Amino acid sequence: MTTLVLCVDRSDDIGRTAGLESPIVGWEAVQSLVTDVGLDDPEDSQVNCLLEALRVARDLHDDREDSVVAVVSGGSGSLVGADRALSAQVDDLIAEYDPDSAVVVIDSADDERVVPVIESRVRVDSVDRVVVRQAHDIESTYYLLKQFLADEELRSTVLVPLGATLLLLPILLTQFSTAVALAGLAGLLGAALLYKGLAVDEFLSEVPERVRSALYSGRVSVVTYAVSFGLALVGAFLGALAVSPRAGPESAVVGAMQFVYSAVPWLALAALTASAGRLLDELIGSDGVSTPYLNLPFGVVALGLVVRGFAGWFLQRESLLADPQVLSYAVTPQQRLAAFIVAGIVVSLVGVRVAASVSGEALEDTVQKQ
Incomplete structure (x- = not known):
């Protein structure tokens, strides 16, 4: 099997530079031509095209395939005359070497237009497009756009x-x-x-499969997630109803605090329901309960208490929330906020303690089994 490696020069830049007639055939002839063209104009992209043709021929030789490397070019001022001269050179090479296929090496969009002419005479297995990395001309832009569109x-x-x-x-x-x-x-x-x-499309494409697998596996969290979603909607609705229209620059902050104060209990209940469902799935499973799932319900309650405490402090300062009475004693906004913060910290510490004790018992059971 013989492969014809053709370096195409439609404008005959190589012939004018080296003063040689095409076709130029053979490894040594093309290698010498690289030196002549490179010394005359080192910035010419044809140098890289010639080197690529030599590289392709070498790789074919390493794969134990017979190859003939040649340079063909147009020899007339008009495009039609150039293409006819190039096709005649290809015919001569085919008649002399009888190749089974060809590999065409080009370096410009103009040279690529000759590929159908070559395909009409011999089977073209590959078109090697050489793009010089340092080039910033329109040809490089053309190939980059072509790769982008592909x-x-x-x-x-x-x-x-x-x-x-x-x-x-x-x-x-x-x-x-x-x-x-x-x-x-x-x-x-x-x-x-x-x-x-953000790969939202990938996440949405995976949602049906996740829901299907969750339903088939009989997880409790599927139901609790639906309940938590409904509770979150209720919280958002009640929070929106609690916002009173006011005029002034502070109205936006006050409205946000009213929304948070009314919605936080329902949102915390929604998160607590979802975490409870996940915790039940862990309890039903055979691997036991991990520490993060034990901490989550307590963390949700603690966070809800702290957020509601800050929102209540804002509203109480604006006289939108009545001062609570404890044993006929009016609680100030600062005292109310401190109570909520302390309650949140206590709940969080209780969660840490419960998670630590459960983890310790699980560790002791594992040691005894071993």
Whole structure:
């Protein structure tokens, strides 16, 4: 099996530089040509094209395949004349060496247009496109764009949001002002990039399979997650109802505190329900309960107490929350906040103690079994 390695020079830059007629055939001839062209113009990309042709021929020789390396070029001022001269040189090489296939080495988009001419005469197994890393011309840009368009993931990440933006722009401009249209498009484009950058699509694609496996495995956490989601919605609804409209620069802070104060108990209950379901799954399993799952319920309660305490302090300072009475004694905002903080710390310490005792018992059982 003989492979013809063709270095294509459609514009005949190599012939004019070296003063030689094409085709130039043979390892030694092409190697000498590299030196001549490189000394005349070291920045010419044809030098890299010639070296790549030699490398391909060497690799084929190492694989115990017969190869013939040759340089073909156009010899006329017009494109048609150049292509005819190049095709005639290819015909001569095929008639002399009778190759079974060819490997075409090119370094520009212009040379790539000759590939169909060569394919009409001999089977082309590969087209080797040489892009010089240091080159910053239009040809390198062309190949980089071609590689970019060949990547399906990059196309879906960049081109799809860009195309949707260009389609929506004239519609929004006809319905809204320029500022509103551009702001809306910027928001949509940012959401699309975050959706892809944070791998939200991958997470959503895995959700049905996770739910299916959880249902088939009989986990209690599936039900508790649904209950916790409902409790979280109730908390958000009650928090929104608790916000009273007020005027002034402090209205936003006060409204946020009213929302937090009313929603935190329900949100904490939702998190406690979800963690309880996960804890039951661990108890039902054969591996025992790990320490993080024991700490989680106590941590949720402690965090809820602290957050509600701070929110109550803000509201009590604004006279939106009545001062609690303890044995006919009015509790100040500072005392109320301190009580909630202390309660949160106590609950957290109790959780640590419970987790440590359970872990110690599990460790003793493991030692006794061994």
